[in-house]
Amino acid sequence: MEKEAKELRKLISALEESNCEYVIVGGLVAIHYGRNRVTQDIDVIVGNCDIKVLLNALVKQGFEFSRQELEEAFKERGRITLFIPEDVLFHVDLKFASDDLDLEVLKDRVRDKLMGIDCWIESVEDIIVAKLIYGSSQDEEDVIAVLLNKGIGERLKEKAKKFKAYNKLCGIAEMIGLVC
Structure with missing residues (x-):
């Protein structure tokens, strides 16, 4: 690096x-x-x-x-x-x-x-939402890693809703054992 x-x-x-x-x-x-x-x-x-x-x-x-x-x-x-x-x-x-x-x-x-x-x-919320929107396989892997490390807060949920990525967020969260 x-x-x-x-x-x-x-x-x-x-x-x-x-x-x-x-x-x-x-x-x-x-x-x-x-x-x-x-x-x-x-x-x-x-x-x-x-x-x-x-x-x-x-x-x-x-x-x-x-x-x-x-x-x-x-x-x-x-x-x-x-x-x-x-x-x-x-x-x-x-x-x-x-x-x-x-x-x-x-x-x-x-x-x-x-x-x-x-x-x-x-911000952690913005990187997750942006990567949910762009949606490449690498973006999804980034989302999973960041969610596992940082979790899901209310601010993230609100941003995901605002940018119409909430369902995708919750789907990934469920897949890795987090509550959305």
Whole structure:
């Protein structure tokens, strides 16, 4: 995890130097909440920011990407991959907030230490709901591990209802012996 920590530190530095609203999501956060697995990327959602300042900060930190593609992703509220020169496999998936779930995740982010680095991460409730919505087999395995480690609280139930993932949450909970 040394490589991941190094790249996360560079990404957080660029985002915070740019005064961007951001939240780290996905696999690294699932690992943080108790899932034992590996990941090949850092997933981040970015909200409000000055794109020119962010672009310069990312270049300064050594990330490789198309400036034009980054500006288009910002305008279209899409996503872009940031490459790491020394590592062809590991990368950053940067998504600009575009829907209600992204905005909810940004609103309810928590400040915590991820791999020893102080940053904004997805709340435990939001990672579970997001992974229930996306629903790949890896997402379901992440949900199971996080639920077994963190349990099911009322806040999670409410978020799952809000995003129409409550039945799926309860189905997985029942399957692993938790009460929904």
